[in-house]
Structure formats: structure tokens, C-alpha cells
Amino acid sequence: MTLRRRLVDWSLTGLLILVPALVLRASLQRGTPSAFDAAVLRLTAPLEAGVTWLAEGVGGLWSRYVALIDVEAENRELREDNERLRKELAEMTRRAYDVAALEELAVLKKHTPTDTIGARVIAAPLSPQFRVLRLRLDRGSRDVQPDMAVIAGTGPVGKIEKVYGDYADVMLVSDARSKIEVVVKRTGARGWLIGLGKPDSYACTISALELAPQSELRARAGDELVTSGVGSVFPPGLVVGKIESVLGDDGMFQKVEVRPAVDVSRVRAVVVLLASPPPPDPDAKTRKKSEPAFGARAL
């Protein structure tokens, strides 16, 4: 190589080193890509996009279908976690259920005027048509006695029928042997609520419900029934249920069908009344003011 050619080569080399240095300086000052950079990028972008698409496709194929070595172990772990969490959820749900029952019991005890004791429903034998026949409570002979009233949040449930050991069975208001004196709240008519003992419903009826001469004083569907508090172990004013339908009359008494207010299939806790409620004060609303002993007394 001649000296001249060598000089030209070195000069070109120097220039080629100088150009990127100047480009770098300019690009650092500018901060954004130049129009030339953008044009080159636009030209080269399709190739980059194609290669990236291909690489990601192959990579995705690998990760989705081939590299599944740890998936089985991970799946097993997740299944175990899932099972554990389900158990925890079931336990928490059960506790929440218990807490709700106890809250219900506390409210009920607060609003009941006599001595009471709370009890939890531990069993509820069913009829072939899946209706509760009686309730079994976790209170035994030390706490309760037969014929004690059992009430739940919205009304009477029944009476203690049998006590054995640490348990007691409740005869429901829908049982054919149950008899509670009730009052039709709207008309004031009295009668005896008697269970129909049907295996497929909790329906009751009222015996000796007088047929009033005035039609507006006759019982109608939807009328609310409350306990009278007379001749019964239940305190007065508890909502027993509603008249579902009037079946007719025999000229003297009305025949009705009653739906109890308490859905015994959902009762989890009850209150047992330990003593009979105090009899209602007959003069509660009609008591007169005592007259003055001296002075203005009329002769």
C-alpha cells in the first residue's frame, strides 16, 4: 500500500470515528431521536417486529406446553390450599351461625318478662315430607321441666314434652296435641290454637272461634294471632301466626287455617320460660285515681 493510500485510509478512519462522536454529542443535546434515526427505525422496525413475534410465539409455546414441569406440584399445593381454606370457611360459617343464634337468644331473653334459660337446638327429627316433627334441646332435667313454654325470636315454638338426661324434647305448636289460647288481634276474638299434625306442613287451626254476627268482626285471611296469656304457659302478646285461609263456618264457629309465625326448620336457639308469666293486670289501663282523703269529697 502506498503512503498516499495509507494516509487516505487513516484519514477516513479518523473521520469515521469523529462522525459518531459528533452524532452522540448532537443526540445528547437534542434528547430525542433525529429524523434520520426515526427513518432508520421505521425501516428496521418490521424485521424487529417479525423476529419478536416469532420469538414470543416460540417462547409462549414453550412456556404453555413444554415447560410444565412444576405445574403438577403447584397444582397439588393449590388444591391443598383450597381444601384447607374451604375447611376454614366452613368452620367460620359455623361459628358465625352459632354467634347469630346466641345473639338472637340474648335479644329474646331481654324481652321476656319471666325467668328464662337459653337452649340450643341439637336435633330436629323430620317427617318423610321433610317437616320438623319436634325439636331436641341441650337442656336436661336439671334445667327444665315438662310443660315449660319454649319461644323463639318471633313467637312460641311449643312446650317441653319430655325431659331425659341432659336433653329435652319440644312438642311444636303444629303438633296435634298442642293447645294454646290465642286472640285474633284485630277483632279480639278468642280461641284455641291447635296443631293439625300434618306431615307436610306446619298448619294449625283455631277451635271455638266464634262466628261474629257483624261481618267486620269475623276472622279474615291475614289476621294476626297473639297469645292471650290466659290459661297458658305463654306470656300474652306473643305473635303466634297469621290466618292463612278461612275454610268456612258451621253457623256457630269459624274454621280457619293458621300458619305459625316461627319457622321451626330454621330455629337454632330458643328460650325456655322457667316460670309461668305473671298474670296480666286486669286494671292496668282502667285504674282510677285514688280520691283525696279530705276536702273536696262530694257528699
Place this chain on the structure above:
Amino acid sequence: MRTATLVLAAYVLCVIVGACWRLLPAQLLRDAVPELGALTAAYLGLTARRSLAAAVGGSVIIGYLADIISGTPAGLGALVLGITCLVTRSAQQRILVRGAAMTIGFSAFVALVDGVVGLLVRGAAGVKLASIGVELSHLSLVVAATALIGPLVWRLFRRIDAAFARTHRERDAALEGLMP
């Protein structure tokens, strides 16, 4: 023509590595990106026949394209690879890169030179540097990856060189790594 083909092949390789490397499983592997531009510049410098300007020009172009791909300031990679090419050119008369061990060693040396020159240029140009520890650990990863991938890249380049050989002797010499 030979230089243009080498630059084009290197550019395609850079694009492929850029697309594939980030799919590697471990972060450590993803950080160890081989410096293909440095390998190209080194090969061009080492195999420059008569004209050094062509080799430096090819290195500058591949550096510029690498800048465009990677988003570094335009000219940074071009300048670094231009200087790397000059450094390897100076080694041309002293060493013969032949055999796997030598190629791996030389690739590591090239990556190291490229990294150090890159640090110096970035420092001189006022581009913000990471802490010394981070820069050194990254440099060591890049050197290791470049050393491992070097023999494959060089084999490809030698194949391209062999395709441009005018005689059987030149072709064999290119494949053997005895060029120029």
C-alpha cells in the same frame, strides 16, 4: 460487499438476541446479554485486509443500528465499536485467533475492551452511570456471555468470509481462521 454482508448478518443476530434473550428464565441470564456488536467489530478489525476504514465503517454502522435497537443515545455504540475495532486491529499482527479456547478468550477480551471503552465514553459524554458495583457486575456478566457465544458468531462470520473467497485457498484459510 463482504463488510456489508457481515454487518447485515450481525444486525439480524442483534435483533434475534434482543427478542429472545428477555425470554430466558432467570434474571441473571437475562442480564447477561452477549455483546454481538463488539464481536462483529473485533472480527472486522482482526480480518481487515488492506483498508482499515471499511472495517471501522462497518463497526460504526453496526454500532449505530445497535443504538437504534436498544434505545441508547445514537452514536454511543457506534463510537465505542469504532474504537473497539481499532483496538482489535492493533492486535491483528500479534495474535492468531484459532481454536475454541482462543476464540473464547479473545471474545472475552473484546467484550471487556468494549465495556471499558463504553464506560469511558459514557463518562466523557456525561451519560449517567450506575454505581461501580452494578457496572462491574453487569460487565462481568456480559463478558461471560460474549465469551460463550463468541465461537458460534465467529464461525458464522468465517462462513460468510469463505463465501466471499476468490480461491479455494482463501476459502480454506477463511474457514480455518487464518485470514487475512
